[in-house]
Amino acid sequence: MKLSLFSDYSLRVLMYAALKDGLFQLDDAAAAYGVSRNHVAQVIHHLAKLGYLRTQRGRGGGVRLAVLPAEVRLGKLVRETEDQPVFVECFNPVTNTCPVIGACRLKSVLAGALNEFYASLDRYTLRDLITGPQQSRLGRTLLVSKSQNF
Amino acid sequence: MKLSLFSDYSLRVLMYAALKDGLFQLDDAAAAYGVSRNHVAQVIHHLAKLGYLRTQRGRGGGVRLAVLPAEVRLGKLVRETEDQPVFVECFNPVTNTCPVIGACRLKSVLAGALNEFYASLDRYTLRDLITGPQQSRLGRTLLVSKSQNF
Secondary structure, eight states, X not given: OOOOHHHHHHHHHHHHHHHHTSOBOHHXXXXXXXXXXXXXXXXXXXXXXXXXXXXXXXXXXXEEEOSOGGGOBHHHHHHHHOSXXXXXXXXXXXTOOXXXXXXXXXXXXHHHHHHHHXXXXXXXXXXXXXXXXXXXXXXXXXXXXXXXXX | OOOOHHHHHHHHHHHHHHHHTSOBOHHHHHHHHTOOHHHHHHHHHHHHHTTSEEEEOSTTOEEEEOSOGGGOBHHHHHHHHOSOOOSSGGGXXXXXXXXXXXXXXXXXXXXXXXXXXXXXXXXXXXXXXXXXXXXXXXXXXXXXXXXXXX
């Protein structure tokens, strides 16, 4: 079981956007984490479609957060960014091949556990990820040392 | 996020073993679920190493459950069968490349959610999966219709 790279990068890009608290460049976000520019571009495109980011083209353009960090519930976000919609085969009745699907408790037990996972994440917002005693160190690492704008 | 096929099959094979309540053949378990014999063989080998199953070679041999169904906590089992030990990159400090690992709350938030997932599964045992109002239907589907022994 592994969080998708897409969710991982989505969380990281939103943290960057929230710390930046203003326009930023795709290249700077990718450089800050030392990850692929193409992956970050895909993530930004998707997060903009979901309404978390706003992109502004042309000279003086860039990307910015489109919501307040305190409004971004992490469970809701990860549900939206996970690219594996089917946690286990029997979650999709169309493609399921297990013959006991109608008489088996496993599906509901796993669905309950997955709900607990997301409910736990929903107790936190993006704001929780960028505040606290380590905020200044986080900001220094992400916004200062790697960014080409500073 | 997806449960590994290995965990999925492990849960299913143990359900089969618990319903059978005695020796069974690898081929019958694979046929009951309509899944690959090779995958089931790997799962049985691993579950035997973990102490959940006992295999008996030779004539009259087969596989049987080595523990009581009520003793198999599903969270503990799935922790042991998941083949992706690293839920997200920063969970492994050796391979991690994210520069903010020391100042970031994301890792602990995700670890907490993952713990909730396993804690939820730990509220159930293998026994819970094979008892209840649908037990007879589950047993009929798995042990009678597809098995070559009946």
